[in-house]
Amino acid sequence: MRHVRRLELVKHGEPGEFRLVTGEPLLPSHHEVVVAVAYCGLNRLDLWTEQGRLPLPISLPRVLGGEISGTILRTGNRVHGMAPGTKVAIQSNIYCGSCEYCQNEEHSLCLHSQLLGVHRDGGLSDEILVPASMVHPVPDSTDLKSLASVVLAGSTAMHMLTNRSTIHPGQKILVIGANSGVGCYAIQIAKALGAWVVATASSPEKASLARSLGADAVxxxxxxxWPHEVRRLTAKQGVDLIIEHVGGTLLEQCFHCLARNGSIVTCGATAGQSISLNLWPFFVKQQKIIGSYGRTHADFIHTLQWLENGQLKPVIDSIHPLESATAGLIQLRNRQAIGKILIQLQNPENV
Ligand SMILES: [Zn+2]
Structure with missing residues (x-):
């Protein structure tokens, strides 16, 4: 019988305590699918879950990981059209499909949302159990490494740039943290939509990555x-849109880079959940700050299409075996990653 490995978080901390266990194969209920995980990307959300810093209760043990590619292993008896071996991507913000927001295609606002790797077990395991509606088949030719690297980070950026904001060709956009998952895909999406992009990076290597992805300035x-430098680059006008995911002081500094009528779209708070905001220039310049969370199903599908047609280039820092996933989390925490850190589950010849 196949032994299913899973890396369980058993105690919160920085680092948390993990144990690698083996168990029985997972069994799907009627509308569920078991996916053999090929690759699982690490995300800052995993660090928050590890540390117990999310503002919600998490029952332990918990398997982290929401950036998942793999192949169908077995399906519930009411699941159709998903043959074993089919390559798939998994949408990690599981939505109910029936609440008022889901009915309106606003899946990231679902009243009954569950996050893979937070509310239920994620992808740092040989197998994962998910509702069939969250599993999307991709072409056989899809590279599963590339898929895992864009499935969450790319669709987060897609939601920020095409759902929570709208880009017009020629607009000036600032992307914070070019080396982050969201940052490296936001640069590519903004450029493809015709924007002029300035990105931030904290080392020559990260600046070089930003330029290779299309950033016009770093x-x-x-x-x-640094905000003065952004103003200098934009003839003192500032940028029309800022894609931000760090929070804290960095978000406060972003307002100094923002043009009249400009918007900041933000989706994270690693550097601090509270900021101070000077309201006078904010309302005089008619600026906006817009929250962004997860992705809709349409954002998810668009991201997979962009990957398939070559408009999104995957950015992968490194690939580790499951046994080294905790080392990957430390690398992520220390901000040493340039692009996605992936954990490989399946044997390479099978993927
Ligand atoms: Zn819902």
């Missing part, structure tokens, strides 16, 4: 005067 956000 500034170092570790320098205290």
């Amino acid at each position: 500034v170092n956000h570790h320098l205290t005067h």
Whole structure:
């Protein structure tokens, strides 16, 4: 019998305590699918879950990981059209499909949302059990490494740039953190939609990555005067849109880079959940700050299409075996990753 490995978080901390266990194969109920995980990307959400810093109760043990590619292993008896061996991507923000927001295609606002790797077990395991409606078949030719690297980070950026905001060709856009998952895909999406892009990066290597992805200019956000540099690059006008996912002081500094009538779209708070905001310039310049969370099903599908037609280039830092996943989390926490850190589950010849 196949032994199913799973890396369980058993105690919160920085680092948390994990144990690698083996168990029985998972069995799907009527509308569920068991996916053999090929690759699972690590995300800052995993760090928050590991540390117990999310503002919600998490029952332990828990398997982390929401950035998943794999192949269908077995299906419930009411699931049709998903043959074993089919390559798939999994939407990690599981939505109910029936609440008022889901009915309106606003799946990221679902009243009964569950996150893979947070509310239910994620992808740091040989097998994962998910509702069939969250599993999307992809062409046989799809590279599963590339798929895992864009499935969550790319669709988060897609939601920020095409759902929570609208880009017009020629607009000036600032992308914070070019080396992050969201950052490296936001640069590519913004460029493809015709924007002029300035990105922030904190080292020459990260700046070089930003330029290779299409950024027109790069500034170092570790320098205290970096917002002045953004204003200089935009003839003192500032940028029309900022894609932000860090929060704290960095988000406060973003307002100094923002043009009249400009918007900041934000989806994270790693550097701090509270900020101070000077309301006078904010309303005089008619600026906006817009929250963004997860993705809709349409954002998810668009991201897979963009990957398939070559418009999104995967950015992968490194690939580790499951036994080294905790080392990958440390690398992510220390901000040493340039692009996605992937954990490989299946044997390479099978993927
Ligand atoms: Zn819902």
